[in-house]
Amino acid sequence: MENQKTIILGTEYDEQLINDLNRLLINEGAAFTNGIEGVAGSQDYKSYDIRFKNSIIKVEIETYIGLLITGDESIVDYISATFKNR
Numbered sequence: 001m002e003n004q005k006t007i008i009l010g011t012e013y014d015e016q017l018i019n020d021l022n023r024l025l026i027n028e029g030a031a032f033t034n035g036i037e038g039v040a041g042s043q044d045y046k047s048y049d050i051r052f053k054n055s056i057i058k059v060e061i062e063t064y065i066g067l068l069i070t071g072d073e074s075i076v077d078y079i080s081a082t083f084k085n086r
Helices: 015-027 073-083
Strands: 004-010 031-040 043-052 055-062 066-072
Touching (some): 004 015, 004 073, 015 066, 015 073, 055 073, 066 073
Antiparallel strands (some): 004 066, 031 043, 055 066
């Protein structure tokens, strides 16, 4: 079983970060598998399941929380390291 990890990659309103994450995932062959979007009061929520490097990661964007990545620890660490020096 994979060791799961969740990180907050950045703020939910950082459009450049979201676009850069999108670009990274697309360039490395990721595939969208499922997603939901919703609004509750003043909070927006988006959640996407993405097949990336033979594993499923979850990308969540939530008001007041940020841009979260959940998945296999090594994959989450790889994504985190890619954006570390932004």
